[in-house]
Amino acid sequence: MTLKQKSEKYDCADIERLVQKYIDSGLNDHEKQLFEEHLEYCLPCDKKVSFELKLKSIIRHKMSHEVPPENLKNKISNLLEHLE
Amino acid sequence: MAENKQREFSELIEPHISSLYSTALRMTRNQNDAEDLVQDTLYKAYKALAQYQRNTNFRAWIFRILVNTFITAYRKAVKQPQKVSYDDLEEFFLYKRLDETVSIQETSKEEFLESMFDDDVKEALEALPYQFRLVVLLCDVEGFSYNEIANIIDAPLGTVMSRLYRGRKLLQRQLWDYAKKRGYINDDFKAKV
Numbered sequence: 034m035t036l037k038q039k040s041e042k043y044d045c046a047d048i049e050r051l052v053q054k055y056i057d058s059g060l061n062d063h064e065k066q067l068f069e070e071h072l073e074y075c076l077p078c079d080k081k082v083s084f085e086l087k088l089k090s091i092i093r094h095k096m097s098h099e100v101p102p103e104n105l106k107n108k109i110s111n112l113l114e115h116l117e
Numbered sequence: 118m119a120e121n122k123q124r125e126f127s128e129l130i131e132p133h134i135s136s137l138y139s140t141a142l143r144m145t146r147n148q149n150d151a152e153d154l155v156q157d158t159l160y161k162a163y164k165a166l167a168q169y170q171r172n173t174n175f176r177a178w179i180f181r182i183l184v185n186t187f188i189t190a191y192r193k194a195v196k197q198p199q200k201v202s203y204d205d206l207e208e209f210f211l212y213k214r215l216d217e218t219v220s221i222q223e224t225s226k227e228e229f230l231e232s233m234f235d236d237d238v239k240e241a242l243e244a245l246p247y248q249f250r251l252v253v254l255l256c257d258v259e260g261f262s263y264n265e266i267a268n269i270i271d272a273p274l275g276t277v278m279s280r281l282y283r284g285r286k287l288l289q290r291q292l293w294d295y296a297k298k299r300g301y302i303n304d305d306f307k308a309k310v
Binding site for chain 1: 119122123126127134135136138139142143148152155156159160163208209211212226227230231233235238239242253254256257258260263278281282285288289
């Protein structure tokens with residue numbers, strides 16, 4: 034295998050190195066394609082990456098926005114009235 | 118004039134109050150301080166409104182003021198979590214621990230994530246040092262891009278990424294500790310050989 038061909042495939046170490054960027058949609062098209070090609074044939078990596086994606090969405094879901102208390106709403110209206 | 122400015126300001130901030138408050142609450146870990154932080158932020162934003170360029174990213178602009186205000190006025194008053202260790206921060210930390218847990222093999226690891234209480238996730242996040250907590254909140258909860266976060270916290274992109282990645286790993290370790298403490302996981306943690 035030539036160097037070029039070798040570099041055209043990602044191994045498990047590449048997945049580990051790039052997983053966080055991947056879950057933030059931060060890979061460029063080429064990297065993303067290589068990343069996903071690896072997941073297609075590597076079940077252990079595929080499972081780990083889905084777990085990370087799931088964890089990210091669970092955190093967003095469980096930390097969903099707090100309803101601002103009435104007290105804050107009053108403070109804000111009061112502030113807005115007194116701004117010059 | 119002043120009335121127009123007030124009306125414009127009020128319309129600009131309205132959609133962001135709840136995310137500003139949520140972030141303030143996670144950062145100060147205290148309702149009163151969070152309310153004051155939001156109020157201070159809005160006051161400063163109003164005073165600086167002339168510097169805001171219309172039709173640019175208002176949400177990032179006002180979060181930048183929130184973060185600045187937090188760092189200059191609140192950070193010192195907020196009790197920092199106990200010292201955290203940065204050892205053993207491997208990638209896929211939580212997945213690997215669950216994989217070693219005999220009782221979780223039967224059920225799915227993702228079901229385990231679903232079963233955690235909201236408060237456990239909040240406490241785990243609040244246990245992170247503020248620099249890490251902030252970046253995780255801005256990315257994972259508020260959905261800001263790396264570039265927006267770099268602008269909000271006034272740090273280079275590389276710093277954003279390293280804090281985010283490290284913060285997430287710390288969070289995973291914290292969640293794992295909670296899982297053991299709260300009895301989500303109740304076997305003897307015999308690692309698979």
